[in-house]
Amino acid sequence: MGRIFEPLTVGYDWEMAILKASGENVTENDVELLSDDLRRKLPWAAPGTDLELIESRIGAVESIPELLRKSERFERELRALIKKKNWYLLRSGARPFEREPVGAHIHVGTIGEWAGAIRIQNAMVPYAAPLAALMANSPVYRGRAGEYKSYRVASNAEWCSAPQPLLSPMFSRAEWGRDVDVKTAWGATVELRIGDGVSSTRLMCELVALAAGVMYHASEHELDREMAEEDYRAMMVNRWRATKYGLQAVFRWNGEELPVRTLLTRMVDMAQDGMALLDFGKSDLRIIRSMIAKGQTQADFQLAVFAKEKGDAHRFTRALANIQRDPSAFEKYLRRAPVLPDVAPASHEDELLSRIEVETPHTHLFRATPLSPAQLDMVLAGFARDGLILEGRDSRGLRNYTRVR
């Protein structure tokens, strides 16, 4: 069997918010006109709109240095255009007080075979969570803060990045909106959708290299890996821990507790063969390696700014947009930032139990967990067995749960 990715190519669709002076998003029409200006200046780039966000799409390339070069050029033009209009660029996983999260989606190709692509998607189940931890960048979302470093992933990006199931290569069909999606029904890539919007062009290109390297490794070595139910459950709990703790998370991995930073260090090693095909080396992952060394994410940077803005989402948005006038703000922060310790994880089951009040609908709990519905049922059955909750039915026969106090 030949290589599945032939040739290995990468790209992204990277959403960014364009703000007015007040900190509110510009209109969809404004973004359309901005995209038009950008396409006139950079015919090779294909930026466009996603609702009222601008989406940078550089196209498929076979080299990360080329991606970096084009991305930097794009950023310069974008910044020049919005400066003329007195607008501001906000690169984050969420706008702090306006709706809809903001993602950075990484595409790895070129792939045409459906069954092979699905096997890669399955093989990426364990790696989606550590990549989400690395990309955590939405700690303030709709005025809320303090529970998650990635509210975007915790809320499944409004069902634009839902926890992925294990799929049968033969019986699966094209779907959209999972942490990792196969796009071969209408494209030629496997897409990593779980990542929050990224605040630095250099970091974005490094993330593309790492994700492509890991996916390439999976395509070469991990297509036939079996996953037991308890392993899948651990991976889903890891996803939840990633949203909560970012790079301070400790994962459940092969039956042991393992800091996500250790796991990512291993992933950097395993990505080397694929990255080499993209003219990129381990030592080129400058920002990522520094993040892993310090346990710092873009979310931690945001939270440090948020604290100084007294927890006010509007003040914070304006202040963050001012800071992000500096294109390399995160790199500068990272150089100054302290090493953060690993955090012993809270229990996901305890969090689920805390969400059960009076006649709490099953669907609310389903939305609050990355566990599969069957696994959630098992957890709820356990709560009921222990006398912690009572199961009921509403007038339409739908399940609900009441906490026994």
Place this chain on the structure above:
Amino acid sequence: MQRLLVKVLKKMQETRYRDRNGLEFVKYRLRVKVEGSAIGALSVPKAVIGKETTIGREAMLPWGIKTRDLIVLDPVESARVLQPRKPAVDLGCTGPGRVELRSGDPDRDGYDEDVLANQFLAAVIQPQRGARLLSLKDCSGHDRFASPFEYIMAGKYILLGGAEPVLFESGSPGEIWKSEFDRGEPSVSDAAVEIDYSRRLKEPKGVTIRKNVRVSSGFPGTIEHYTVSYAGKKEPAEGETSGQDSGDGVGDGKKKEDRANVTFGVRMSTRSDGDPVSLNVFELPAGGELVRVRYHRPPYGRRWRWRDWRDEHFGLKPGFLVARNEGDGRAMAVLFAPGSGCLVAVRSDYPGPEVMIRHAPRKVKKGGRTRFGLAFLIGNDAVSTSASMFMGSVGRGGRGGVPVALTLRTARRVDAPRVAVRTATGRRSATLTAVDIPGAGRVHTKTIMLPRAAFPLDCTVRAGNETLSVRLEA
């Protein structure tokens, strides 16, 4: 709530320091000038533009604040600029048998609100934001409405809270929610206080919406009357075509009647608090049964979705809706015309629930008008069935005792219903009197005075073959 956008004029003081993580920060005293509202959709008083003030700020280095930078003031900082020395307006209830109209700026947004109060409630009307009923507080200061300030439609519409009138023909989200209404001369007597508010809409053209708010002594609620009038299309100048042909482009000579469609509604952000928050329920008779919708706070804030069929309730024959907390009994009833309201939509997936009452569309001829009525009743306990609602309201007491209002709304035929009141010290009864609320149907109500020692009260009334009981604490 108001947030101001300001420009930094001058850095008056800078102090550098390192936090315990070794990150370097700088503390500033900044002289700033108001540029306008930080909320594009919402206005600020013109007089505040250009005003200067001094604020404190901190910034992480190397991203210090620069002169000419724009920054946002939070609501407390903004209020200091907007209402620097104005005394707070009283939001409490009056003594028994009195009504009051007060004016002030309780939310310190730079615009005055009207506070209408009696012994049961204090209602805040916000003329600057669609003449909405912003707040409805009982005598303990508990508000039945919330002010979520939730961004919706990417800044085009913000859920500001309270109860806002909606005219669906005005567009989505339309202009009413953020528009200034003209305030008429208030009428204040011993028995009642009332005020008119009005606005001529840009869309639909020729439509004026007028709102009258009334608070009466002894009645535990506010009554709102809306009159929507249509002035008609502008007459074409001589030589211009009328544009009022049948529309087939040929001109059949028949003049199309000039009339406007009017679909009136009210959008409410009811308060949901307490622990657990799911003790908050909505009860509404719809389709011949009592529908109960329990509020569940969504896991990660509001999820984007269209309102779906599960939120919608039709067949609203008795014309009421009750929002009630099962834990403490506090309730609010909204009354609307039996047979006129066509849809109640309750969405429980906002950070606070959103309730919409929508009336059936009406057609208004040129020069004509149509009326709608609403009443918001505040209570300490309420009980509902598929046909009736019975509420007990405890007001602010005085030397003469504590006022207790007992109110029955029912679709059943009743004649001078009697309430049996079992007190801590004995029994008594009260005969309810029928009160017609134009546009919102009939209630039977009575206010009695009881000594504080009489509490708790168990009050029972019969409506048809139903027995309804509430329990009231002082």
